[in-house]
Amino acid sequence: MNNQDKLRQAFVTALGVKPETVTDELQYNTIAEWDSTAHMVLIAELENVFDVMLDTDDIIDMSSVKHARLILQKYDIDFA
Amino acid sequence: MISTSPKGTLNNSTVLITGATGGIGRALVSRCLAQGATVFVAGRDQATLESADYSTDKQIFPLVYDVTDEHAVKDAFRQIQKKVSDGVVPPLYGLVNNAGIMMESPLSVTSMDKLKQQLNVNFLAPYQHMQYAARLMSRLRKGSIVNVVSMVSEQGSAGMSAYAASKAALTGATKSLAKELSPVGIRVNAVAPGFIDTPLTEHFEPEARNKVLQRTAMQRAGDPAEVAEAILYLLSPQSSYTTGHVLPVDGMFAP
Numbered sequence: 001m002n003n004q005d006k007l008r009q010a011f012v013t014a015l016g017v018k019p020e021t022v023t024d025e026l027q028y029n030t031i032a033e034w035d036s037t038a039h040m041v042l043i044a045e046l047e048n049v050f051d052v053m054l055d056t057d058d059i060i061d062m063s064s065v066k067h068a069r070l071i072l073q074k075y076d077i078d079f080a
Numbered sequence: 081m082i083s084t085s086p087k088g089t090l091n092n093s094t095v096l097i098t099g100a101t102g103g104i105g106r107a108l109v110s111r112c113l114a115q116g117a118t119v120f121v122a123g124r125d126q127a128t129l130e131s132a133d134y135s136t137d138k139q140i141f142p143l144v145y146d147v148t149d150e151h152a153v154k155d156a157f158r159q160i161q162k163k164v165s166d167g168v169v170p171p172l173y174g175l176v177n178n179a180g181i182m183m184e185s186p187l188s189v190t191s192m193d194k195l196k197q198q199l200n201v202n203f204l205a206p207y208q209h210m211q212y213a214a215r216l217m218s219r220l221r222k223g224s225i226v227n228v229v230s231m232v233s234e235q236g237s238a239g240m241s242a243y244a245a246s247k248a249a250l251t252g253a254t255k256s257l258a259k260e261l262s263p264v265g266i267r268v269n270a271v272a273p274g275f276i277d278t279p280l281t282e283h284f285e286p287e288a289r290n291k292v293l294q295r296t297a298m299q300r301a302g303d304p305a306e307v308a309e310a311i312l313y314l315l316s317p318q319s320s321y322t323t324g325h326v327l328p329v330d331g332m333f334a335p
Binding site: 036037040041043044045047048051053055056 | 154157158161162165211212214215216218219221260263264
């Protein structure tokens with residue numbers, strides 16, 4: 001499983017959504033499954049899957065799947 | 081002291097305790113170990129942390145850092161996260177925000193620096209610890225946070241407005257986060273000690289001490305072990321249906 005697949009799976013696991021729902025355009029608070037509570041679970045899942053600990057500012061900025069990938073790249077996670 | 085807690089209520093659980101070298105902290109570490117917990121003990125002084133005798137060291141991991149150092153706090157949680165992911169310790173289940181300072185200072189002579197220091201140690205640091213701990217706990221949807229507040233914050237005390245305010249802030253956060261984190265299975269409670277025989281209160285002159293004890297229905301100071309027992313109760317699954325609660329351990333103290 002490459003990192004893109006891991007990212008998608010993390011969203012699926014944390015939010016309880018179908019894989020096809022996880023697109024770059026999916027944004028925080030635009031679906032019922034991605035509310036503030038789920039956001040914390042999502043962060044925990046991403047931290048566990050990618051073995052990182054995110055800064056609070058990055059968590060605040062993680063407003064979409066696309067942003068999640070960009071932020072994780074700051075932590076040397078390669079999505080090439 | 082006779083324990084009323086059944087053995088092993090914290091088996092397969094990791095707990096982080098700040099202020100672990102103080103009077104209440106040491107008593108709590110011992111009680112958590114006795115209940116089967118793996119304990120990360122946080123304190124500023126390495127020598128003091130390592131010299132503490134808890135009878136066993138198999139389940140103890142010292143973390144030396146200043147709770148007000150944001151980067152150091154993150155590093156501490158990163159260490160816990162790594163040990164959990166490497167299978168060295170069980171998942172983080174408990175956090176006890178026990179580190180604190182008590183400044184006695186009338187309003188007119190309280191500097192802004194002292195006020196900020198009080199708020200940093202007693203409120204901002206516990207808040208940041210709860211941010212990180214909640215994330216680690218939320219993955220398993222299970223956890224328990226206990227904040228050590230004070231009866232002074234509940235009732236006020238002349239000359240202790242900064243301390244009372246800092247602890248009142250933590251009480252407010254406790255009640256709000258209990259509601260916010262309940263959906264992910266994390267309970268948040270607080271213990272409010274009264275006059276306890278610890279290094280924080282040993283500077284009291286006999287006369288001042290007696291005045292305090294006269295305002296305590298039980299007419300004696302509390303023992304750190306009595307506070308530790310209350311924290312343990314709220315920390316453990318024994319209190320599984322209790323959240324957002326502030327438990328006084330004060331001998332019915334009226335400041």
